[in-house]
Amino acid sequence: MSSVRIGNCSGFYGDRVSAMREMLEGGELDYLTGDYLAELTMLILGRDRMKDPSLGYAKTFLRQVEDTLGLALDKGVKIVANAGGLNPAGLAHALREVNTRLGLNAKIAHVEGDDLVSRADELGLGSPLTANAYLGAWGIVEALSADADVVVTGRVTDASVIVGPAAHHFGWKRDDFDQLAGAVAAGHVIECGTQATGGNYAFFTEIPNLGRPGFPIAEINADGSSVITKHAGTDGEVSVGTVTAQLLYEITGGRYAGPDVTTRIDNAVLTQEGPDRVLISGVTGEAPPPQYKVSLNTLAGFRNEATFIVTGLDIEAKADLAKTQLESWLTKKPAELVWTLARTDHPDSDTEETASALLRCVVRDSDPKVIGRPFSAVAVEMALASYPGFSLTAPPSNGQPYGVFTPGYVDAGSVPHVAVLPDGTRVDIAPSTLTQDLEAVDEPERPEPLPPQSSLSVPLGTIAGARSGDKGGNANVGVWVRTDDQWKWLAHTLTVEMLKELLPEAADLNVTRYQLPHLRAVNFVIEGILGQGVASQARFDPQAKGIGEWLRSRHIDIPISLLPVTDEKEDSR
Structure with missing residues (x-):
């Protein structure tokens, strides 16, 4: 069976809105995926849901699909994305309304069950604002097997939106761990979008044209190996270097655990097969751990900050005066008050900006009134009474709520995983029956050292x-x-x-x-x-x-x- 060609058009909530159309118009694809979720995104969506229970999903995805759904259907490209966030059912409902309004016949499915917030206390997860288990790919597989044209999920692992289409295409089984692991590696490379095609790349000056890098594509083979590429004519580059950089992104050691498979990233071998074509081979897989990771976000309090510009001579003394004044003028000291002085100044500078340092004060407290106007007013009131050359980068605000992310872990069997098919049928997805506790890989021996030299x-x-x-x-x-x-x-x-x-x-x-x-x-x-x-x-x-x-x-x-x-x-x- 030939390879399956899976493109990705989003690496985060806020990524290039035009990317879905660019990927559909730029060349041949079998599937188009998008990753919209991150630790911070779940907090943002949680606050959206507090204001309006019908929200909690990535609204930009809905606009993208409204623009391109007809094109995707004409080209036979199926769309899979985790844009459902905290409300995949709500996003699926909104997509059906768009489908009807456009006069199209797209089949919409969604995957749910990851949201554990109502059971957080009984699961030993405390009382968070959001609590979402990282689900795997098999709910997506079930939805695609029911001929869904669009599948939206909540909090699945980032790579699952790529693994699901590959597993469906090749008919992989739950214990095809090597193949699944290969798809995870490919998914991990392309799920962050243009980071695989030269974005944020250390040796970016070596890339001839990084003006508007194209989004990546994984051509996944039946054995789990893959070729990472991009549409012809797009900017950026796919090289062993850009793929290496992305494989290393946000991992730990040789084992990369997920709900469906533990991927041995340390076995991956990269080969440049041609311009903008990198083969990933050698990846092997092991049974997944018996627990699912849970993303927990909690509203921890409120924060505010002020950044003082300190220019010229006596930088340290000026900063000390500002610190002393602000802290002594506050009628109530916040629970946390942290100063940092960035010595961005240069001696004998020929511009005022490069003669200046930045003194930053961050305050946090459970009471918004403590870090709001009282703090901001003091920072402003210092203007004519402090160090020479006093100024602020901007007036402080009234403060904002801030959150705290922590990971949790629950037994896989305690997490529902449900595929809701286009006709409304609900299918329960069981966790893997084969599991293996996660252990660190034995540290490889170091290579022979180089001989001493200059x-x-x-x-x-x-x-x-x-x-x-x-x-x-x-x-x-x-x-x-x-x-x-x-x-x-x-x-x-x-x-x-x-x-x-x-x-x-x-x-x-x-x-x-x-x-x-x-x-x-x-x-x-x-x-x-x-x-x-x-x-x-x-x-x-x-x-x-x-x-x-x-x-x-x-x-x-x-x-x-x-x-x-x-x-x-x-x-x-």
């Missing part, structure tokens, strides 16, 4: 790429190199201790390192660097998107033989 102190990114992201309060940083000799150096040099030296913000945190030799990569999980997760805004880079680039910018001694040929001779050792 080195230069240069940025790590001179030879290494990186991709970083968030998982709750933790950050993941994957680092890879492109030659075997560079891998020998990286495997021995970039240890946990070296990472903490290069990233002092991680020095007092628990950091775990994983080796992925086939990808010439190491992956680090930095626990707690993001506080209580992206919604809590504990860090100026709350989703850890820039940590990998910060790491690449840090200087480290690299053997001269590993460096690109340049005229640089300084710092030779």
Whole structure:
């Protein structure tokens, strides 16, 4: 049986609205998928649902389908997306209204059961605003088997919207773990959209045209292997590098657990088959764990912030004065008050902006009145009574609610998984009968080290790429190199201790390192660097998107033989 061609048109809620049409018009597809959900998205949708119980889904998806449903039906492309969020039934109802209004005959199905909020307490999950189990692909398979043209789900794993169409196309069984794992790897690569085609890529300057990168496509084969590509004529690039970067995104070690299969990412082998064509092979699978992960979002309180511009001389003294004044002028101190001073200033600068530093104050409290007008008013009242050159980037607001993400785990058998077919029939989807507790992969042996040789102190990114992201309060940083000799150096040099030296913000945190030799990569999980997760805004880079680039910018001694040929001779050792 020939490969199935699955394109993706969304990596998050807010991604390029025109992408669904671009993918349908750009070339041949069998399925078009979209990932609209993230940890923060579930909180946003939860707040939407509080205001209006009929909401809780990705409204942009509804507009996209209204624009392109007729085109998809004409081309025989089926659409699968997790845009249902907290209300897949509501989205399915809205889609049927669009279908009728357009005079079309699309068959609409949805998958539900992931929403556990009404049972959270009895399941030991507390009292969150949202509680959604990560379901797998088999509800999608059931809906496609009933000839659905559009399938929308709630919180399935990001890769499941790709795995479902592949499993349906090839008739895979529940214990075809190698094939399922291969599809998970392909899904993990394309579910973040243009990150697979050059977006957010460390070596972006090597891509000839990154103006408007095309969205990715996975051509999945019956054995689970796949080729990652994109429509001809679109910008960006699909290379071993761009695929490596995305495989490393938001994982831990060699085992990548899901509700249907545990994927051995450490077995993946990448091969450049041609321009914009990368083969993923060698991926194997194991039985999934007996528990499902649950995404929990809780409204934790309210936050506000003020950012002071501090210019010229005596930066530290000016910042200290601002801190002292603001804290002493507040009639009630917030539960949390955190200062950070970003020394973006340069001595003897020829522009005012580059002569300035940014002093940021973030406040949090359970009482919105404490962090609202009283805090904002004090920050403004300091304007004529504080350090010379006082100004704010913008007037502080009245404050906003913030949330906290935490993962939970429940027995798979306690989670309903229901496919609601186009005719309204409800089909219960049982969890896997074969399960295996998740265990860490034995650490692979390091390759033989390079012999001692002369080195230069240069940025790590001179030879290494990186991709970083968030998982709750933790950050993941994957680092890879492109030659075997560079891998020998990286495997021995970039240890946990070296990472903490290069990233002092991680020095007092628990950091775990994983080796992925086939990808010439190491992956680090930095626990707690993001506080209580992206919604809590504990860090100026709350989703850890820039940590990998910060790491690449840090200087480290690299053997001269590993460096690109340049005229640089300084710092030779």
